[in-house]
Amino acid sequence: MPMPAPEKLDQDASGPAHAVEYATAGVVLTGVAGLIHLWVAPEHFQEAWVVGSFFVLAGVGQLALGVALVRGLGTRGLLVGVAANAGLVCLYVLSRTAALPFLPAHDEGHHEHLPVAGAAGNGVPIFPRSSIEPVGLLDMTCLLAELALLAMLVALLPTNPRRVTANALMALGLLAVVARAVGVLG
Amino acid sequence: MSLSRRDLVKMSVLGGAAVALPLERSVSAASALGNRIASSRLPAPFTTPFAVPPVISPVRSDPVSVTDFYRITMKPTFVEIVPGLPTQMWGYNGLVPGPTFRIQRGRKTVVRQINNLPPVHPVLNYVPYTSVHLHGSVSLPQYDGYASDITNPGEYKDYHYPNTQHARTLWYHDHGVHHTAENVSMGLAGQYHIIDALEQSLPIPHGEFDVPLTVGDTMLNSDGSLLFEPNDESGFFGDVILVNGRPWPVMQVKKRKYRFRILNASVSRSFRWSLSTGDTMTVIGTDGGLVPTPIPVTTFRHGVAERYEVVIDFKNYPVGTRIILRNGNIENDINFTNTNKVMAFDVVGDAFDPSGNLIPDVLDPTQPAMLVNETDSIRTRTMEFVRDDGQWTINGGTWDDVIASHFTKVLASPRTNDVEVWNLVNKSGGWHHPAHIHFIDFRILSRNGRPPQPQERGAKDTAFLGENESVRVLIKFDDGRGKYMEHCHNLVHEDHDMMGQFNIIDPNRASDDPFSAPAQRLPEGPL
Numbered sequence: 001m002p003m004p005a006p007e008k009l010d011q012d013a014s015g016p017a018h019a020v021e022y023a024t025a026g027v028v029l030t031g032v033a034g035l036i037h038l039w040v041a042p043e044h045f046q047e048a049w050v051v052g053s054f055f056v057l058a059g060v061g062q063l064a065l066g067v068a069l070v071r072g073l074g075t076r077g078l079l080v081g082v083a084a085n086a087g088l089v090c091l092y093v094l095s096r097t098a099a100l101p102f103l104p105a106h107d108e109g110h111h112e113h114l115p116v117a118g119a120a121g122n123g124v125p126i127f128p129r130s131s132i133e134p135v136g137l138l139d140m141t142c143l144l145a146e147l148a149l150l151a152m153l154v155a156l157l158p159t160n161p162r163r164v165t166a167n168a169l170m171a172l173g174l175l176a177v178v179a180r181a182v183g184v185l186g
Numbered sequence: 187m188s189l190s191r192r193d194l195v196k197m198s199v200l201g202g203a204a205v206a207l208p209l210e211r212s213v214s215a216a217s218a219l220g221n222r223i224a225s226s227r228l229p230a231p232f233t234t235p236f237a238v239p240p241v242i243s244p245v246r247s248d249p250v251s252v253t254d255f256y257r258i259t260m261k262p263t264f265v266e267i268v269p270g271l272p273t274q275m276w277g278y279n280g281l282v283p284g285p286t287f288r289i290q291r292g293r294k295t296v297v298r299q300i301n302n303l304p305p306v307h308p309v310l311n312y313v314p315y316t317s318v319h320l321h322g323s324v325s326l327p328q329y330d331g332y333a334s335d336i337t338n339p340g341e342y343k344d345y346h347y348p349n350t351q352h353a354r355t356l357w358y359h360d361h362g363v364h365h366t367a368e369n370v371s372m373g374l375a376g377q378y379h380i381i382d383a384l385e386q387s388l389p390i391p392h393g394e395f396d397v398p399l400t401v402g403d404t405m406l407n408s409d410g411s412l413l414f415e416p417n418d419e420s421g422f423f424g425d426v427i428l429v430n431g432r433p434w435p436v437m438q439v440k441k442r443k444y445r446f447r448i449l450n451a452s453v454s455r456s457f458r459w460s461l462s463t464g465d466t467m468t469v470i471g472t473d474g475g476l477v478p479t480p481i482p483v484t485t486f487r488h489g490v491a492e493r494y495e496v497v498i499d500f501k502n503y504p505v506g507t508r509i510i511l512r513n514g515n516i517e518n519d520i521n522f523t524n525t526n527k528v529m530a531f532d533v534v535g536d537a538f539d540p541s542g543n544l545i546p547d548v549l550d551p552t553q554p555a556m557l558v559n560e561t562d563s564i565r566t567r568t569m570e571f572v573r574d575d576g577q578w579t580i581n582g583g584t585w586d587d588v589i590a591s592h593f594t595k596v597l598a599s600p601r602t603n604d605v606e607v608w609n610l611v612n613k614s615g616g617w618h619h620p621a622h623i624h625f626i627d628f629r630i631l632s633r634n635g636r637p638p639q640p641q642e643r644g645a646k647d648t649a650f651l652g653e654n655e656s657v658r659v660l661i662k663f664d665d666g667r668g669k670y671m672e673h674c675h676n677l678v679h680e681d682h683d684m685m686g687q688f689n690i691i692d693p694n695r696a697s698d699d700p701f702s703a704p705a706q707r708l709p710e711g712p713l
Contacts, residue, residue: 022189086200089200089204092204092208093203093204093207093208096207096208096211096212097207097208097211113363113364113586113682113683114586114589114590116315116334116336116363116364116589117334118336118338118704119313119315119336119338120305120313120315120338120339120340121306121312121313122312122313123312123313123314123315123336123362123363123364123365124312124364124365125307125310125311125312125364125365125368125414126310126311126312127310127414127416128309128310132211134212135208135209135211135212140205140208143204143205143208144205147197147200147201147204147205150197150200151189151194151197154189154193154197155189155193162189162193163193166192166193166196166197167196169196169197169199169200170196170197170199170200172200173197173199173200173201173202173203173204174199174203176200176203176204176207177199177203177207180203180207180210185207185211
């Protein structure tokens, strides 16, 4: 794998001590996450085209981030990468802890049925837990890759943006815990 | 400067939450019953007074056409299964169960069913369209509750019933495709009695001693809302037994005979009745009305949608005795702490009317279905009830197949007045199927090659098809024409998608189409 030139990275005065290692790890991690998203996209197309498209978009975006990391990424680019991956992490947590109205049912017993002529809507019940996706090995692997990727991207940031970003991510985590505590999640 | 320890700690907050919350939810979601109300909060059995649904009155009658007109609104209501904890249900006229019809044989009825249910189910997020089936009636196809002949919220439909059959206990319930189980669980069921001169002349219990028992089961969330768990579409089994909408009620009975019209209106649960005293009960009626002769039993199996009329005599019990109507074990039903009991009878010493306190040796020897001879059968058909690749099927087909065929696909096409033997088959040991055939009455010829169970020796429209059982039934398609449904009456199986249809063909007359009397938009027209 070609190594990004340290001087291409946007550094503060001291610069990241392990910029190459962070960037290399970032390339690997975003590659893993991106490939997993692309791998599972076909099954999500079977649920709904919009869901499948989202997975393709996420996968391609993460692979593109890997390419950008190889080529060298400025602070703004790193922040976009952090925001996008943090967004994916948030969506993952929501999809596993709350019934999202725009997600199709996932319970094993759920069957799609043909439309009923004259019906005002779909008559098939949707059980509350059925739009909460189960946790699986592949998606948990993807999540861990994204969390580690976030750490690598934050590590590549200059000092001030790094501190602000780390605080923002911590706040996001605390928000999730509070949301669980008050029953919004889970 | 590399990533500091402080940065790592900050980001581990997000990482920890992102990993832990989904895993925690995944573990708790493994049991859908996690939010079920604690058993300790449920009312103790036999602490709730027994009640009987009111008898509905017609809004008008037409003496010329001998027709009574009724108006029913399906609407939300709140009940207290747990005292102090309101539970939203749906009822015919806001009653759970719905009001009881008492109809004189020969008088026609028109029942306007208005769907005033909410636009979507409050929890399960489906549009609660309905299709009302008068179970056991020889209704025309367009008034039979054909599953796809639906009435949306904001619509109404007038159902016409002939009431030409012998006296019997029928019931009306929702039959809307894909959510019958949920709609019935919400409360959309009620009894409908046809009475006739013979039945009224018999010295069997009448009036206050002729008591409807609509039995079902339910389950509650901790907030009092109904909990519906289909168990991977194998069936719904609640931990609360309801009789006429009351949990494990207690009824005061006088020292005489009572006639109980027991309807199993459960979604999936079957019952095995017995009295705590071990004493005998007498079956005097089945789905198709009074049996030819009384049938004494000490215990019997009662599948979903079946009706049995049972006389219990309390005369020999001392005042103050409590007799419990028990429920024994049924294979593959899911049981809970108090699902082995149903209701209690407390014997009181009050004076009573001594009339109608007998069980004659002969009840109704002229029920047409019981007079058909097997030798008149011109063909035998087999109907296999099978779970195939997660789908509930009859002879490999589903209701979706019927829809896809534009409602032309049929399982059988007998001619009017044909006599046939249908062999209903369940080769699975994992579940049972209450098999219901619309429009006709049948007689059970045999069960696994042996005689039918004692209580089944009357006219039927639903046969309990137990694990690895084959039931042969004799049917005469008398005077019918058109498409009617047959299906499993485990309503979860029915919804997904164990339903089919047969077409009774009259070569001399065209049949009515099930969609020929569609629902109308509100506001109502004249009734």
